[in-house]
Amino acid sequence: MIVRIMGEGQVKVADSHFTELNKLDDELLAEMESGDEEGFRRTLDALLDAVRRLGEPLPDDALEPSELILPAPGASLADVREMLSDDGLIPG
DSSP: OEEEEEETEEEEEOOOGGHHHHHHHHHHHHHHHHHHHHHHHHHHHHHHHHHHSSSSSSSSOOOOOSSSSOOOOOOOOHHHHHHBBBBBBOOO
């Protein structure tokens, strides 16, 4: 799956890693719902770090369609709320 981190670029992540990413996404959603700004920041950073660690960056000139778009590292709680679906940032 091609994942875009806003402001950074695209990363190809194997489907086998989405269990780990969904766990972080669930934590992020719970922290957002409770208004836990510190937890939200920590978990968003962990989610983005996991995508970078588990994925393979695509070249800057690659224009692949992104199947998933994640917020930039400095995104606010309000910014991320606008991006959420009922499943969180990551479907499933």
